[in-house]
Structures are given as structure tokens and as C-alpha cells.
Amino acid sequence: MPNSSGYRAVVSARNLTKRFGDFTAVDGISFEIPAGESFGLLGPNGAGKSTIMRMLGGVSRRTSGELEVMGLDPERQGPEVRAHLGVVPQQDNLDEELRVRDNLIIYGRYFGLPMSYLRPKSAELLEFAQLGDKAGARIGELSGGMKRRLTIARSLINDPGILLLDEPTTGLDPQARHVLWDRLFRLKERGTTLVLTTHYMDEAEQLCDRLIVVDRGRIMAGGSPAELIRAHSSREVLELRFGAGRNASAAGALAGLGERIEVLPDRILVYADDGEAVLGQAVARGLEPATSLVRRSSLEDVFLRLTGRSLID
């Protein structure tokens, strides 16, 4: 549906709310996603990300608010909405009784797709997921990363316009994550709209054009990763470690340096536009950190600033 600024939103949520009993998991969330965008929901465990994703697919009933996906109401026109979607759930649910290729083909049948389409399409998708040589393998023989790639291949069987990815790389090793990110980049280049949830700030920075930071079912902030960092953090961060028990007293001595100081259990973060300069000032005050590191601000810092907590506990 075209909105005031003229673009076509493929997803639009207004005051989306979900309660389980008297617990509010999603608390009045509003956002719009234009076609072709890569949109992220960044937040810690329990923030309500998966619940939002399930409402998008019409497999969880909203308590109140409005929701449109491809101009349709997912609750009333679930099959029509889901025919547009590819879904990569948080937990893999591949069928272990079927071989790798059959997982794609059988899944494709659910979209009413004919075998004449599914046979070549499954081969194409297995190549895309770098599983071409595993077509006849059992699911149990695949590594975690391969299963995740197969789940992504499966979600693409109907050539969806919108791909919902719920924590696509949680639990994978760094190598496997990079392979997966690369595949998602390619989809994005082809114009697929990506909606992904994550509690990894590096993933959000890598993949998302725009994101909302969600905590306890509410939107804390929204924008592109760069905008969020600019709005909610300094350019650089100085990380200082003084060793067990000495952080608190060191923090006192650092008072007034940089724009803001966060004392974490294991380290002190000093937010400043020039980290090196602040480090020089700290040393001039006679402080001797065990280690020091200057880095650019990240979404983790944004989250810490907005909620006072870190993303991963």
C-alpha cells in the first residue's frame, strides 16, 4: 500500500500488541518495511522478536493493533500471505525422516507447486546453499551451519518476495555465520525483502539497511545502523580494564573524561569522539589500565545506552 512518502510498504504494523494471559510480549509496536529493504529487529532474548515474526506470518493471533503484509491481513488471509513469504524459524524443523532434497520438494508441495518446477528448483537452491553434493544425504549427517543453509534453501522454494529470518545464525560458529551472511547478501542484491531478528549487533550492522531496537516488547529506537550510532553513541569508545575489583575506583578517577562512562563488571567504557585523546588524558591522571582498546561505537553501545543492559547476558 503506497503511503504518504510514496513508497510501497510490503509490511506495515501499527500498535501491534500481543498478550499471553496478562503478560504483554509485544507492546504497541509500529513500523513499515518498503519492498527490497533489509529490515532488522534487534533485541535481547525475550524481547518479543519471534512473536512479531509469527504474527507477520499469521500463525500467532495479535491481541490488538493493525498489521498488513503485502496489503493483506495475515490473520484473515493467512494462506495468501504465507504464499508470499519464506520463513526461516528460530529452531530448525527439517524433516529428519526425509533426505536433503526431499525436504525441499515436499515443502514445495505445500505451496501447490508441481514436480516439473520443484525438481529443477530444488537443484538450483541446493547449489545456492552450497549443498549440491548433499542432495541425497540424511539430515542427521549435516552440520549446524548446513542445516541452517538448508532451511534457508527450503524457505526460498516458492521464490518469496519477503524472507523472514528468525535469528538465522544463532548457535553457529563464526565461519558458518560468514557463509550464511554471504548468501543473505546475494538475496538482498536480487531484491528480496529481508526481515530478520537477531541479538547479534554485528549481524544487524552487516545485514540491515534499517532496524528497530526492541526491548520488553517496545521499540527503543529505530533507523539505519549508522543513524542509530550517531544518535545514541559517540564516534569512538575507549575500553579500559583494570582487573578484578579495581574498576569501580578507577571509574571515579575517570570522572569527567569523554561524553559518558559505563562501568561494566569486567571493564569500563568511555564514550568519546577521540578515544586515543581520552586514553592520553587518563594516563596523564596517573591511571594504569591493564589493557586498553579504542574502537568505533557499535549497536551494542546503542543498546547499552538505551536500556542500561547488554544484548547478550
Add this chain to the structure above:
Amino acid sequence: MTERSGDARPQRPAPAPLRPPSAAASAARARRWGTWYVAEHKLRGMRGYLGVIIAYSIGSPLMYLFAMGVGLASLVDSTSGARAFGGVTYLQFIVPALLVSTAVMAASEEFSYPVMSGFKWRRTYYGPLASPISPQQICQGHALAVAVRLLAQSVAYQAIVIAFGATGTRGWASPLVAVLAGLAFGLPMMAYAASIREDRGQFALVQRFVVVPLFLFSGTFFPLSTLPWFLQWIGWASPVWHATELGRVLGYGHVEPAWLSGLHLAYLLLLAGAGLLAARRTYARRLEA
């Protein structure tokens, strides 16, 4: 320099990108055929344990038939004579009963752990749930696949007992009754299984205290009327008894009033129908929480 052969060859046109039918067409097909797609999936999965299915649903009743119908029968037929079993041999008497009991036992398996597995252990229901398929279709598809299995095993059993002359060919419709019995017991069981969140051995209890008593006290091995009156209610409530009696009418012309046959059929249909409705609702509630 020699010319590379590849350069001379005309370029093959790039294959047209594979495009599926429109999303609207997908959704329309799923609305119409979804139950069948789910059943197709489940039946493919069953191929993985086909050997177990054959042993369990054809081998096992034949073993009973041999032990009871041949071994025990020589004793029973010579002492009480055919009168006790309505004018037929003991073997003829238990052939329809084992057909029905086996279907009910297979149903009690297929509608217990596999249901739990779909929701919880393997989460196989959540795959189709993300496609245009509805929770109700997931429920019905599972049931349909089991019905197909029950029909296949019942037809195979019936063909074997006919081939060995243990019953006449007039009982050709008995497999349908067996499928109905399986669903009459199985669909309420499915609704119950779908409501279980934690496995605390409930299925083993059902097996021991519901399925086995139904097997023993439903006129399977002896007429219900030989039981003391305070145990006969088990038979009246039991889909196994109603279906077995129908099977006997179909199989060897056991005589009973037509209204009673009608009652058997109505009772089985009622249980199956109510079970399906309850199961559909439980699936929808749980999958669309």
C-alpha cells in the same frame, strides 16, 4: 595460437529463471488440497519404517490368528462346539476381531507419539505451518495419512486370510470398518495427544489401561455376553466391540437386528467425527498461540 573450440560454439541462451505460479494460485491450491499435501508428506515419512509397519500390522495379527485360530481353536471347537460362537468356527469368529483390534492398536500408536513429535520433539508441524497450510489441514492430513495406512494394512490382512481360506470373500468391506474403528478410537486420542505439553508417560498408561482392556474385553476372543454384566459396559463403550460386531455381520453373516448394526456404525461415526472436531480445535489453538 590455436583457436579454443569453445569460442566457436554458439552461446547457449541462459535458462529462463524458474518462476513458480503466482502466490494467489499457491494459496488457492493450498486451501483446496492442503490436507492431501500433509498426508503425502506423512506417508513418505512412513516409508522409512515400512518394515516395522508390516511386521506390526500384518505379521502380528497373523501370529495371533495362528496361535488362537489354529492352536486354541482345536480345543475350543471340540469342547464347546460351534454353538458358542454363533455357528461358526473359532477361527472364523476371531478373524474380524483381529482385523479391527490391529487397526485400533496401530491407530493408538500413530495418534500418540507422532503427534507429540510434530508439536514438540521434531516440530514437524511447524514446517507446513509456515507455508499456506492451515493448522486444521495439518491435523486432517495427519489423520488422512493414518487412514491410508490403516486401509492398506487391513486390505493386506483381509487378502491373506481370504487366500488361506480363513474367511470367505464376502467380507471385502471389513477393511473399511477397521479403518473406521481406528479413527473412532484414534481421533479422540489425537485430540488428547495434541493437548499434552510434557510427556510423563501418559501414552504408556493409555496403552495399558485403555487399549489393552479394549482388546481383551470387546468380544474379541469370546462373545461379550459371556462376560459378567459389570464388565459388559466396556464393550458397549468400545469402538473395538462395535466394529468387530459389524465385521462379523459382514464377514460371515453373524445375525443381529439391523438397528443394532446401524447403531454400531452411528457410534463409530460419532466418535470419529467428534474426535476430529476436537483435534482440529486443539491443533489450531496450539499452533496459532
